[in-house]
Amino acid sequence: xxxxxxxxxxxxxxxxxxxxxxxxxxxxxxxxxxxxxxxxxxxxxxxxxxxxxxxxxxxxxxxxxxxxxxxxxxxxxxxxxxxxxxxxxxxxxxxxxxxxxxxxxxxxxxxxxxxxxxxxxxxxxxxxxxxxxxxxxxxxxxxxxxxxxxxxxxxxxxxxxxxxxxxxxxxxxxxxxxxxxxxxxxxxxxxxxxxxxxxxxxxxxxxxxxxxxxxxxxxxxxxxxxxxxxxxxxxxxxxxxxxxxxxxxxxxxxxxxxxxxxxxxxxxxxxxxxxxxxxxxxxxxxxxxxxxxxxxxxxxxxxxxxxxxxxxxxxxxxxxxxxxx
Amino acid sequence: xxxxxxxxxxxxxxxxxxxxxxxxxxxxxxxxxxxxxxxxxxxxxxxxxxxxxxxxxxxxxxxxxxxxxxxxxxxxxxxxxxxxxxxxxxxxxxxxxxxxxxxxxxxxxxxxxxxxxxxxxxxxxxxxxxxxxxxxxxxxxxxxxxxxxxxxxxxxxxxxxxxxxxxxxxxxxxxxxxxxxxxxxxxxxxxxxxxxxxxxxxxxxxxxxxxxxxxxxxxxxxxxxxxxxxxxxxxxxxxxxxxxxxxxxxxxxxxxxxxxxxxxxxxxxxxxxxxxxxxxxxxxxxxxxxxxxxxxxxxxxxxxxxxxxxxxxxxxxxxxxxx
Numbered sequence: 035x036x037x038x039x040x041x042x043x044x045x046x047x048x049x050x051x052x053x054x055x056x057x058x059x060x061x062x063x064x065x066x067x068x069x070x071x072x073x074x075x076x077x078x079x080x081x082x083x084x085x086x087x088x089x090x091x092x093x094x095x096x097x098x099x100x101x102x103x104x105x106x107x108x109x110x111x112x113x114x115x116x117x118x119x120x121x122x123x124x125x126x127x128x129x130x131x132x133x134x135x136x137x138x139x140x141x142x143x144x145x146x147x148x149x150x151x152x153x154x155x156x157x158x159x160x161x162x163x164x165x166x167x168x169x170x171x172x173x174x175x176x177x178x179x180x181x182x183x184x185x186x187x188x189x190x191x192x193x194x195x196x197x198x199x200x201x202x203x204x205x206x207x208x209x210x211x212x213x214x215x216x217x218x219x220x221x222x223x224x225x226x227x228x229x230x231x232x233x234x235x236x237x238x239x240x241x242x243x244x245x246x247x248x249x250x251x252x253x254x255x256x257x258x259x260x261x262x263x264x265x266x267x268x269x270x271x272x273x274x275x276x277x278x279x280x281x282x283x284x285x286x287x288x289x290x291x292x293x294x295x296x297x298x299x300x301x302x303x304x305x306x307x308x309x310x311x312x313x314x315x316x317x318x319x320x321x322x323x324x325x326x327x328x329x330x331x332x333x334x335x336x337x338x339x340x341x342x343x344x345x346x347x348x349x350x351x352x353x354x355x356x357x358x359x
Numbered sequence: 360x361x362x363x364x365x366x367x368x369x370x371x372x373x374x375x376x377x378x379x380x381x382x383x384x385x386x387x388x389x390x391x392x393x394x395x396x397x398x399x400x401x402x403x404x405x406x407x408x409x410x411x412x413x414x415x416x417x418x419x420x421x422x423x424x425x426x427x428x429x430x431x432x433x434x435x436x437x438x439x440x441x442x443x444x445x446x447x448x449x450x451x452x453x454x455x456x457x458x459x460x461x462x463x464x465x466x467x468x469x470x471x472x473x474x475x476x477x478x479x480x481x482x483x484x485x486x487x488x489x490x491x492x493x494x495x496x497x498x499x500x501x502x503x504x505x506x507x508x509x510x511x512x513x514x515x516x517x518x519x520x521x522x523x524x525x526x527x528x529x530x531x532x533x534x535x536x537x538x539x540x541x542x543x544x545x546x547x548x549x550x551x552x553x554x555x556x557x558x559x560x561x562x563x564x565x566x567x568x569x570x571x572x573x574x575x576x577x578x579x580x581x582x583x584x585x586x587x588x589x590x591x592x593x594x595x596x597x598x599x600x601x602x603x604x605x606x607x608x609x610x611x612x613x614x615x616x617x618x619x620x621x622x623x624x625x626x627x628x629x630x631x632x633x634x635x636x637x638x639x640x641x642x643x644x645x646x647x648x649x650x651x652x653x654x655x656x657x658x659x660x661x662x663x664x665x666x667x668x669x670x671x672x673x674x675x676x677x678x679x680x681x682x
Binding site: 135 | 482
């Protein structure tokens, strides 16, 4: 174990996998000599050079398409899209090409492709650099979507994604890049895709969250402990496919469920989870499922407005308290 | 450029395969035997598919479009499996998951057929990149239509291929129309090939109904790419005899215009040349045509007798690995 930042954990995963497999390449805007706009590819270019660490023009559709073409013909590319907001410029390539090519061709191809990007609000980057769009991608069959919250998962999920023979979107979080945590040293440290984890055991209410809102949820749980509310906090880690087993097992114990996310409330991850609870776990519920999410507005610039838009530990705690009134 | 008798025969045979496949498909569509939207036929454009694909080696990659049956046949695809796919059968290339617009034979290095205009161009950059990376020395040919030169991916992909000097041959089949809209109303600048020259690559605007001219230009562009000199663009001017789809009544153009282009039929033009030069006699031509017709009839029989895919397997092929 070594303590390191989330961004260094990302870089370590990339470096280890590039060392392990000569067909792993990374391409994207400013990922090379500059080390990435979020400094998450720092040191990669120095180790592997321009043949494997490819600075691209600002051409998001061509970045994803080129990565796809390379994936179809023997490479294992990591394509970086600097902000998840910019995936709008390559949505055809992601949703119509990457996600569908294997199916449309009746299984003739495999698509070992990773799309790395980052999202999240909280830095006053305004409406086009702060979004949480995981629900969009989770709605497309053919894509897997993971969102690491901790440095260890940033490494382990990315490594699993790179070794996967199917397309995986890895959505990192801009605020978490500087956060530190223990990261296993092993080259074989893989966090499985499709598995959530209980990160704080509790008995009164299940709090399901992911990415940065996991930490807001944990803070809320600590606050609520003083009020006698014992929260069980789950980190989804993978958005698609959802690990309903872990959620239902927890719900069986607690009887209450709250879903916390930073994406917009409407048609979001929480909406999907609560619908599935209706289908799979209605009888386990002692109270209605509650959603905490961002207000349905473009993310505003002014810090005071942005703060009013996205969840935080206070708003999460007060939503949980209301469940016990 | 010397072209052997065998090569001539091969090209003529391929053009006849495409023509008869498409003409029969049109009849099958009219007879309501084809599910889905009306197939996008390439009758009249056979010289482009055949001239270009004849210049390729098996290892070379091809990306095709919604109007791709000719490209796929010319690269060597099996007609039975193509027609079975178009009819939604389990024996089709894609086990009925793709249909007319998504037929590809990946074992022949046809790595995709795209229903999105311009969707394949960025992907071609990637197969060319991997060919260089893995020292395969394979060239990627990316077919697209005139209308695709107006979508952003065209520019992103041409620029990227040019800066990295990748082995791509961009082949624009300029068939004059994007669905109903004439290129005279949609294309700024003199030509599609001219747009390529803005990215510093050689551009050729050629008669797309002259299979020998297409072949010779393709050989030049393929060699250029294979020798490490980067991409080229070929704009082959041709004409789509049928409408955008087989159901299109072509109200946006005149029958006179169509007849003028039909008089420039690529197969007629080629057989005239072959007869005049004593390369393929009328008798030989008749045999070849019969063979092509027979192949289509066999494909129809194969497809009609093929089983439908099992609805229970509808989720097969989404992912290659289960979690």
